[in-house]
Amino acid sequence: xxxxxxxxxxxxxxxxxxxxxxxxxxxxxxxxxxxxxxxxxxxxxxxxxxxxxxxxxxxxxxxxxxxxxxxxxxxxxxxxxxxxxxxxxxxxxxxxxxxxxxxxxxxxxxxxxxxxxxxxxxxxxxxxxxxxxxxxxxxxxxxxxxxxxxxxxxxxxxxxxxxxxxxxxxxxxxxxxxxxxxxxxxxxxxxxxxxxxxxxxxxxxxxxxxxxxxxxxxxxxxxxxxxxxxxxxxxxxxxxxxxxxxxxxxxxxxxxxxxxxxxxxxxxxxxxxxxxxxxxxxxxxxxxxxxxxxxxxxxxxxxxxxxxxxxxxxxxxxxxxxxxxxxxxxxxxxxxxxxxxxxxxxxxxxxxxxxxxxxxxxxxxxxxxxxxxxxxxxxxxxxxxxxxxxxxxxxxxxxxxxxxxxxxxxxxxxxxxxxxxxxxxxxxxxxxxxxxxxxxxxxxxxxxxxxxxxxxxxxxxxxxxxxxxxxxxxxxxxxxxxxxxxxxxxxxxxxxxx
Numbered sequence: 001x002x003x004x005x006x007x008x009x010x011x012x013x014x015x016x017x018x019x020x021x022x023x024x025x026x027x028x029x030x031x032x033x034x035x036x037x038x039x040x041x042x043x044x045x046x047x048x049x050x051x052x053x054x055x056x057x058x059x060x061x062x063x064x065x066x067x068x069x070x071x072x073x074x075x076x077x078x079x080x081x082x083x084x085x086x087x088x089x090x091x092x093x094x095x096x097x098x099x100x101x102x103x104x105x106x107x108x109x110x111x112x113x114x115x116x117x118x119x120x121x122x123x124x125x126x127x128x129x130x131x132x133x134x135x136x137x138x139x140x141x142x143x144x145x146x147x148x149x150x151x152x153x154x155x156x157x158x159x160x161x162x163x164x165x166x167x168x169x170x171x172x173x174x175x176x177x178x179x180x181x182x183x184x185x186x187x188x189x190x191x192x193x194x195x196x197x198x199x200x201x202x203x204x205x206x207x208x209x210x211x212x213x214x215x216x217x218x219x220x221x222x223x224x225x226x227x228x229x230x231x232x233x234x235x236x237x238x239x240x241x242x243x244x245x246x247x248x249x250x251x252x253x254x255x256x257x258x259x260x261x262x263x264x265x266x267x268x269x270x271x272x273x274x275x276x277x278x279x280x281x282x283x284x285x286x287x288x289x290x291x292x293x294x295x296x297x298x299x300x301x302x303x304x305x306x307x308x309x310x311x312x313x314x315x316x317x318x319x320x321x322x323x324x325x326x327x328x329x330x331x332x333x334x335x336x337x338x339x340x341x342x343x344x345x346x347x348x349x350x351x352x353x354x355x356x357x358x359x360x361x362x363x364x365x366x367x368x369x370x371x372x373x374x375x376x377x378x379x380x381x382x383x384x385x386x387x388x389x390x391x392x393x394x395x396x397x398x399x400x401x402x403x404x405x406x407x408x409x410x411x412x413x414x415x416x417x418x419x420x421x422x423x424x425x426x427x428x429x430x431x432x433x434x435x436x437x438x439x440x441x442x443x444x445x446x447x448x449x450x451x452x453x454x455x456x457x458x459x460x461x462x463x464x465x466x467x468x469x470x471x472x473x474x475x476x477x478x479x480x481x482x483x484x485x486x487x488x489x490x491x492x493x494x495x496x497x498x
Contacts, residue, residue: 040085040122041122042108042122043122043123044123044125044126045134046125047130049080050125050134053079054077054089057089057091061075061076062075063076063088064188072091072093074090074091076137077089077137085475086137087136087137088136088137089132090132091131091132092131094130094131104124104126106206107123107124107133110206111123113173113174113202116199117167117169117198117199117200118199118202119135120135120136120202121133121206122134135202135203136193138191138194139193140191140192140193140194140196140328143163143190144187144188144190146328147248148187148247148253153329154276155328157276157281157285159328161316161318162319163248164245164288164313165314166198166199166200167190167241168241170199171237172307172309175306181205182200182204182232183204183206183207184204184240185237185241185243185244186243186244187253189201189203189204192328192330194332195323195324195332196324196332198324220255220257221240221253221255223239224239236300238304238309239256239300241309242291242292242293242294242296245288245289245295246259246271246292249271249285249289250272251274251275252273254271259296263289263293268282268286271289272285284316284318287312288313288316291304291312291313295309344485345485345488347362347458347488348484348488351462351481354466354469356432356435359432360403360432363429364400366459367425368423368425370424370459371424385418392412392415392418393411393412393415393423396408396411396415397429399411400429405432405433405437406437408433409433409434412429412433423453424450424451424453424454424457424460427447427453428447428450428459428463430446431450434446435466435470440470440471441467441471443467444464447464448460448464456491457487458484458485459484461480461481461483461484461487462480462484465478465480465484
């Protein structure tokens with residue numbers, strides 16, 4: 001089996017690191033970035049890569065724009081390689097980072113972070129005057145959209161508690177990794193991934209301008225010490241977290257001074273979001289309100305640490321087993337496989353549709369014509385053992401044709417186990433039998449063995465694609481399907497029938 005491993009890794013997992021699971025100033029985080037599964041290793045992208053991904057930074061690809069102080073635009077894009085995954089690309093104005101080395105150093109610093117509560121930074125581009133950041137793409141909008149501008153349903157109480165905890169966990173992780181400064185933390189910085197889980201945008205971990213002074217354009221929400229010295233500190237991040245807790249409680253963006261007056265009046269019910277219609281625990285809300293009050297203390301040193309936020313919010317999680325997408329009322333994001341880059345043959349089409357019946361008909365019709373040249377038979381062919389082996393294959397073929405797939409597996413196994421003769425077609429047929437008997441692991445092994453025997457055989461790749469899809473490895477399956485279609489096209493150009 002060792003010789004087949006490359007078929008799986010080709011064009012798939014070698015680009016990734018298996019770590020836990022990224023966005024922009026004010027409104028410019030909308031839609032930034034994620035994917036299920038592994039995160040791309042941080043790297044430098046070429047400007048051509050990012051132009052191709054965003055259709056040359058087409059206005060149609062803009063997901064958010066922001067600010068006068070740190071003007072930037074975030075685009076949605078799709079990488080042409082890396083399994084065509086979605087990305088968010090933040091494009092700065094030319095003056096934001098005049099020193100390319102400073103920009104690269106800052107990006108690499110943030111790019112080292114990897115956590116499932118972050119929408120992670122996966123790359124950057126420094127080309128001439130261009131300064132771009134690349135992050136995982138988040139398809140399910142921002143907290144601001146779900147909280148302030150919702151259309152179908154408001155965020156239920158348990159989900160608000162989850163958002164608060166996940167944000168606290170993200171900030172605590174960043175703090176322990178030596179990146180405690182988060183610029184302009186607000187409800188636009190919290191993004192929802194394909195599963196509806198909240199993630200904190202990585203873009204806020206980057207300085208928004210060369211002097212690090214850029215902060216919220218709305219001074220009503222700015223930490224008091226920022227107005228004094230113009231610097232973001234770890235304590236000012238906690239203050240901003242307190243303002244987001246107020247957002248979660250009230251469903252409105254309330255200036256902290258106004259909220260503190262309401263808190264001092266102890267009228268928690270007046271503060272709570274009326275759209276919750278009373279469906280919340282007053283005890284839990286009081287804990288969150290007290291925490292917000294601590295975060296909003298005038299003196300920075302009196303505010304809690306990130307670890308305190310996590311410790312306070314963890315016990316409040318009351319629906320841990322209910323997926324976020326269910327609580328948000330959004331469909332679970334199932335990404336359709338990318339459109340193949342090569343035209344599909346009937347076999348390719350059947351595999352892309354996971355139509356096992358059609359695949360069966362094609363394999364029956366093709367018979368053994370693809371096995372030509374894979375065996376050099378000697379006089380052994382006429383031995384009794386050889387006759388028995390060919391008889392086993394014949395019985396397997398009859399069972400396969402008659403859709404008796406369990407018998408076909410037994411007979412083909414007798415043929416394979418003798419080992420005198422190797423047949424990629426038998427492996428492909430047994431692979432399909434395994435799929436029809438709900439054994440995708442065995443099906444994948446057989447398809448890989450078929451590729452070992454016949455390295456450029458498109459059917460071996462097609463069968464791997466179907467098995468990978470059955471194993472819920474959709475990106476690898478799409479990759480394999482493309483590779484199969486490419487081999488098939490190449491073979492047809494060479495004048496040899498498939």
